Amino acid sequence: MRKLTLNDEILLQIEKPARYIGNEVNSVMKDPSKVDVRFAMCFPDVYEIGMSHLGIQIIYDMLNRRDDIWCERVYSPWTDLDKLMRKKKIPLFALESQSPITDFDFLGITIQYEMCYTNILQILDLSGIPLLAKERDEDSPIVIGGGPCTYNPEPLADFFDIFYIGEGETVYFDLIDLYKEYKQKRLGRKAFLHEAAKIPGIYVPSMYRVSYKEDGTIASFEPIYEDIPARIEKQVVMELTDTYYPEAPVVPFIKATQDRVVLEIQRGCIRGCRFCQAGMIYRPLREKDLPILKNFARNMLKNTGHEEISLSSLSSSDYSNLEGIVNFLIDEFKGQGINVSLPSLRIDAFSLDVMSKVQDVRKSSLTFAPEAGSQRLRDVINKGLTEEVILNGAGQAFEGGWNRVKLYFMLGLPTETEEDMKDIARLADKVARRYYEIPKEQRNGKCQITVSTSFFIPKPFTPFQWAPMNTKEDFLGKAKVVNQEVKEQLNKKSIKYNWHEADVSVLEGVLARGDRKIGKVILRAYKKGSLYDAWGENFDNELWMSSFAEAGIDPDFYAMRNRDKSEILPWDFIDCGVTKKFLWNEWERAQKGQITPNCRMGCSGCGAKSYGGGVCYED
Incomplete structure (x- = not known):
């Protein structure tokens, strides 16, 4: 077994070296010579975020219960270590054994949000694994993706050998046992992938072909071989009480996002x-x-x-x-x-x-998510929340000692009008007004209402998957309407207004509903330097826009366009x-x-x- 440790010289040059040294409480150590399958479980973001993810802890615990499997963890190196690893040609390694990822049988990547797509390519690149699945040989790990973004895996189809559709406790052992059989018999990578595609919930992109109409929409999506399913059925754990769950989760060395x-x-x-x-x-x-x-x-x-x-x-x-x-x-x-x-x-x-x-009500704030300012728009999105319930809830909270409230809304929802936008500010004012209706001696200082708006992004497998998005300019214009209306409210001094970055939201919408053609844009963006796009200080929209232009792809086709009932959507082959x-x-x-x-x-x-x-x- 090759073992690669970061020496003291390198550790002293990077921020938070404890992200990379392993040996945390409850981490699992095994003898690699006594296991049949080595599985590297990856969260493609920084350690503190990855260590906060429950799904990885569940799969880590589940796989390591078997003596013949060793599951280890790997996260995206932060930009400081990324540069040093490239400069000194240090391959990416797992935390537990410090072994290079290329020593593993599987690299499992959980895909939680679209803005981590370039980080996935960073993981592959630093590992020395070919970025394109078609270029991998028998010595490359099987790269498998899971998580919510796999409900439209097509933008990433070129980079993954397998996508696991559904909950990890269901067929992972079936997949690994099949791999053990094919590894022992030396039947080869392609034969294994073909057989794996027959396991419920397993999607192997290379086993399917897609064709397009002249207008750019999908003409057909079908398996290449007759013995694999045309639709992939999501796998579900029905008896949740009796399934796997970690009673001794790994404890991070440094403070995690959810510690x-x-x-x-x-x-x-x-x-x-x-x-x-x-x-x-x-x-x-x-x-x-x-x-x-x-x-x-x-x-x-x-x-x-x-x-x-x-x-x-x-x-x-x-x-x-x-x-x-x-x-x-x-x-x-x-x-x-x-x-x-x-x-x-x-x-x-x-x-x-x-x-x-x-x-402690004097230290904590309450978070309400009305999502829309008007009752009309809350009915459109089926929020199931009335203004009366919101104000009554806020009033009871204030009477109970709270004085800080966070209100979350979305801008750009289908059928939205200017009055709906203004009603966000008006509802915030009504909440503040409810506080000042309490007798002064019962109040807990000044009232603080924080209003935050994100921008609506249509996602696959929602009723709004057919809806167009707003443009960046439209989003910012709507935020300006809300901001102006907040300034005109009676209790404006009690209200603070924040809004999300519009260009990030538009790109997320493109990636969320993209097809296989988007893969070449992601690849170009990564090669141009795009990384940690979910982190505002690192996001470069111009870099992405130039990648779309060079690939000959119009992002508006994916973000701004109405879809009709008859259109084949890129994710229609999945049964969720x-x-x-x-x-x-x-x-x-x-x-x-x-x-x-x-x-x-x-x-x-x-x-x-x-x-x-x-x-x-x-x-």
Whole structure:
């Protein structure tokens, strides 16, 4: 086994060398001579962000439970080490063994957001793995991608051997066992990939061909061989309580973005917000039983030494036993200095009561996400939130001692008008006004309302996947409307307004709905120096625009164009459980401003209820 360690000279030249040295508490060490398969699990961003990702911790724990597999971790080197590695020709290595990534059988990359695509090429490049899958030989690791961005894998199709569609606990062992068989018999890379393509949830891009019409839309997408499926079915863990979960997660050496124990209480969401990809692709809703959650909480806090535990879910308020788990955590760890974090709560009296038990209200701020300023537009996006609920929730929070509120909105939503934009500022003012209605002696200092707007990005497998985006200029113009309206409000001194970068949002929209032709743009951008595009200080829009121009591709074709019902979308070959018919019906209902009830109020027939032989929720 080759072992590459960064010497002291190099470590002294870089920021946060602890990102690269390994040996963290609960990291897994094995003898490479005694395992059959070596798997490098990668998060293509800096260590602190990658170490905060629950999915990698789950797969790391799952794979390492088998004696014949050693799963290690690798993250994107920050720009300082990136330069030194290229200068000194140091190949990228895994944290646990310090072995070069080229020594591994698999390189698994989780793809959480579109703006990390050039980082994926950095990982391959620094590893010495050919960037294009077609150029890899028998000695190259099998490069496999997973995560939410694989629900449209086509922009990255040229760079990956395999995409894993669905939840990692399902068929990974089937894939690895097949690899072991083909490795032992020396049947070759291409033969393995062909056979792997027959495993449910496994998409091998090289086994499929795509053709285009003259207008640039897709004419056909089909498998090259008759014995592999035309559609890839998302893999789902239906019995969430009994599946893999790490009771001794790896503890980072340096402070991570989410420096705490993460307790996953459920997957999926019942709400059906029409802009939300996660709410669609992670259906159906599945809950974990309370007894197993109690056991996980005890063991993870004991095994890590963390002083905070966070309940993970798309909508924690919808967990049927939220009160039970919160009361347990409060009672079990009383006096031990353990903080409880409750993200993704909705605005209601119960949620506020729960938060008041676990938060210091004088130090914390509340986060509400109305998403749209007007009730009309909230109905369009099926937010299921009325102004009355928002103001009542804010009022109860203020009466409970909070004085800081963050409000999140989107600009550029379908059917949006100027009045909708102005209503963002007006709603913020109403929230501030609600604070000053409390008797002065009950107030906790001055009221602070922070309004943040992101720009709407249509994502695959949402009812808005057919919608056009706004241009950069339109987005900035809308932010200006909101900013001006904030200045005209009675309580303007209590309101602070922030907005997202428009050019980053437009590029994210192009990458989200792109096809295979986008791959050559990503490659050009990377070779021009694009890296860490999710980090504002590193993003260079002109570099990307010149890459589009050189590739002869118009980004507006992917971002600004209306799609019709008959168009073949780049991701149509994936079955995510929610049907295209349902999504189209929701798109039509959105344009009429019609609300669709959440799953517990009545089944809307999305297709996920019977997916995988399970049910959406407990009646």
